[in-house]
Amino acid sequence: MAKRTRLERGSLNPDDILRGAFELTDEVTVDNLSMPMLARHLGIGVTSIYWYFRKKDDLLTAMADHVLRESVRSTPSVEPSDWRGTLQNHARTVRRMFLGNPILCDLILIRPSLSANVAKLGARHNENVIAGLVESGFTLADAVGIYSSIQLHVHGMIVLQRLQDKNRMSDSPSDAYYEILPVSPETTPLLAAANENGFRGGEPNDHNFEYGLTNILDHAAQLLATTPAQKAAR
Structure with a gap:
């Protein structure tokens, strides 16, 4: 798994988390994705993710929203x-x-x-x-x-x-x-x-x-x- 550049303190936003989630999911699948794993991938503490997404289901919903919007535009x-x-x-x-x-x-x-x-x-x-x-x-x-x-x-x-x-x-x-x-x-x-x-x-x-x-x-x-x-x- 390629190591990402650690995000600077205070620079994290939901889009960063989603991008990282898609990168990681491409390697480990949706089933195996976890918040601690994503935090390590992003080089941040897991509590930083929970600030925006309280649980994995919330993150997956945001990811599903993103891909459905893209697929509708492309169909x-x-x-x-x-x-x-x-x-x-x-x-x-x-x-x-x-x-x-x-x-x-x-x-x-x-x-x-x-x-x-x-x-x-x-x-x-x-x-x-x-x-x-x-x-x-x-x-x-x-x-x-x-x-x-x-x-x-x-x-x-x-x-x-x-x-x-x-x-x-x-x-x-x-x-x-x-x-x-x-x-x-x-x-x-x-x-x-x-x-x-x-x-x-x-x-x-x-x-x-x-x-x-x-x-x-x-x-x-x-x-x-x-x-x-x-x-x-x-």
């Missing part, structure tokens, strides 16, 4: 003129962003804790996506259903990948569920043939992500093409 909007292309880009961007920053996944998806104001920001972000879909011609029910399906697909694959990565880094690593299933041409010929062609069921990889995303978008396109009479009969 593309859904445009009514090209709902499918922009929603697809939205889903891909969220997945890429979370997989590239494990802290983001830990703080937002696995251990969600947000201040009231930032939680409202997240709600407005979801509202804007739904509004874009409604403006594209979807009913409110379909817009909510489509975006919920996208979120569950994206977030579920992100969390599964993150949990598998954390498991592999643990003191007692083990294989993922799909990796321990006995697959052979003799007992499971179809699965064996699929594996030979690079198709692995249950793995949160790019192929399975794109397959699921395409199917959700195809279904959404079918819903949009449904006539008013067909919609009324559903």
Whole structure:
């Protein structure tokens, strides 16, 4: 762990603590972060941290607030003129962003804790996506259903990948569920043939992500093409 320059007396502020917390968490994970460890990393007494953050949960909430603000700013909007292309880009961007920053996944998806104001920001972000879909011609029910399906697909694959990565880094690593299933041409010929062609069921990889995303978008396109009479009969 790289040694930081000790902060001068009286120069500490919450932003310094947050920066240090992100630096340290990148090395030790959210689960293993502790206030005494952070104090040593910053070169200060632990009571200096408690002046701004009374407990670890308060610090993690501030960290979650920060990363959610950044992720909302970096996530593309859904445009009514090209709902499918922009929603697809939205889903891909969220997945890429979370997989590239494990802290983001830990703080937002696995251990969600947000201040009231930032939680409202997240709600407005979801509202804007739904509004874009409604403006594209979807009913409110379909817009909510489509975006919920996208979120569950994206977030579920992100969390599964993150949990598998954390498991592999643990003191007692083990294989993922799909990796321990006995697959052979003799007992499971179809699965064996699929594996030979690079198709692995249950793995949160790019192929399975794109397959699921395409199917959700195809279904959404079918819903949009449904006539008013067909919609009324559903």
